[in-house]
Amino acid sequence: MMILRETGGVQWVGMTLAFLLAAGLGGTGDLGVTTMLLLLAVVMLNLVPQARKGWTLLLAIAAALAGAGQALLPYAASSLPVWGAVVAIWLGAWMLVAQLADRPRLSGGLGRVQGLLAPLAFGATLLWLWEVTVRALEVPRVILPAPSLIWERILRSTDVLWVDFVQTFVKGALSGYAIGVGAAFVFALLVDRSDFLRRGLLPVGNFLAALPIIGTAPIMVMWFGFDWPSKAAVVVAMVFFPMLVNTVQGLAATEAMQRDLMRTYNASWGQSLIKLRLPAAMPFIFNGLKIASTLALIGAIVAEFFGSPTRGMGFRISTEVGRLQLDMVWAEIAVAALAGSLFYGVIALVERGVTFWHPSQRGR
Secondary structure, eight states: OGGGGSTTHHHHHHHHHHHHHHHHHTTHHHHOHHHHHHHHHHHHHTTSOGGGOOHHHHHHHHHHHHHHHHHHGGGOOSSHHHHHHHHHHHHHHHHHHHHHHHSOOOSHHHHHHHHHHHHHHHHHHHHHHHHHHHHHHTOOTTTOOOHHHHHHHHHHTHHHHHHHHIIIIIIIIIHHHHHHHHHHHHHHHHHHHOHHHHHHHHHHHHHHHTSOHHHHHHHHHHHHOSSHHHHHHHHHHHHHHHHHHHHHHHHTOSOHHHHHHHHHTTOOHHHHIIIIIHHHHHHHHHHHHHHHHHHHHHHHHHHHTTSOOSOSHHHHHHHHHHTTOHHHHHHHHHHHHHHHHHHHHHHHHHHHHHSTTSGGGTTO
């Protein structure tokens, strides 16, 4: 019963029962010798108490789980032994993620790498579950292609994916993002200086932000043409208001005692802005930048559905859906997700360096 009190103990019990079920119903004939031996190794290795598990043992468990998952794929079929093995591997991966997340954080760069291990293991488990489920249930590729087919399509279509990436992300999303957040920051400074603009511009901005993109995108295409400027205009409209609101709130985040101290020093509005209010507003500004980074790519892709040249992520998705080439659609989605995640990560990394003094960044 001691193992139940440890991190992942309940998952270990479930994994062991699922392994015994798979072994009893099918054995090596339905699952393969390699799969059974590696699963047995995972069960036995996890008998070691959590306090005595070092990184070497955790890596061995991860390697055994990965090997068992890979060895099971050729035997994937809709049968009880296979589903028992799938459940066992899934529970083993769940236990591994829980133990990785529960370990004390290392210092420095190793700690940042350690922080990525649990989400990477979790993501790899989801991809494997997707792959084995599609294979076992024989899902048609026009409904849901397997991750392996999507990866093969990415490798075969790198030239097309690169052209679409440049058209949508670099030209449409990034340019609109830069213009939108830059204009919002300037307007926030003006709003901060004027009560009239604060009372008049913000409600209008709230109204514009509530306009649906499917209504504004066709108008932007008619105004700015079918190429990337119309997509950038849509992105500007989407990112402007979140950045404006966050910056205005950040500029007002200083305390009255701090502002009184700056007035005691006879500081001008510009000096007070640079020395006090702008540094205090940085967490709010970066919050707006991160929100806008996710909206920018969404806006650029959706805008391409309403008119674009023969390139771009949105154009490719709408075209390939009509041709039932779902592997290409998912390849575009994967590239967009990777680009958006990296863009968000870069902004978060810059935020950590700029706002290192803020309580939200301590202990990271």
